[in-house]
Amino acid sequence: MTVEIRQLIIRAVAEPASERREAQDTAPPPPARVAAVDRDAIVTECVRKVLRTLARRRER
Incomplete structure (x- = not known):
């Protein structure tokens, strides 16, 4: 059986590496x-x- 994907939404947020490390620590x-x-x-x-x-x- 096949599955059909009719819509694909990809969202991403780019952050500087220093901000990412701070967020992971907190x-x-x-x-x-x-x-x-x-x-x-x-x-x-x-x-x-x-x-x-x-x-x-x-x-059907």
């Missing part, structure tokens, strides 16, 4: 529990969208 590390919950939510949403797409194709 940013707190993300909690592992929150990251796992977010990942589970993303996976769940992706599965729902794929199943919805498959159901639409079966209707």
Whole structure:
């Protein structure tokens, strides 16, 4: 089964190296529990969208 990407948006912000190092030093590390919950939510949403797409194709 193929997947078609109709739109791709890439955004980037360029910073001098000195500012990037300062930002890394002051940013707190993300909690592992929150990251796992977010990942589970993303996976769940992706599965729902794929199943919805498959159901639409079966209707045709």
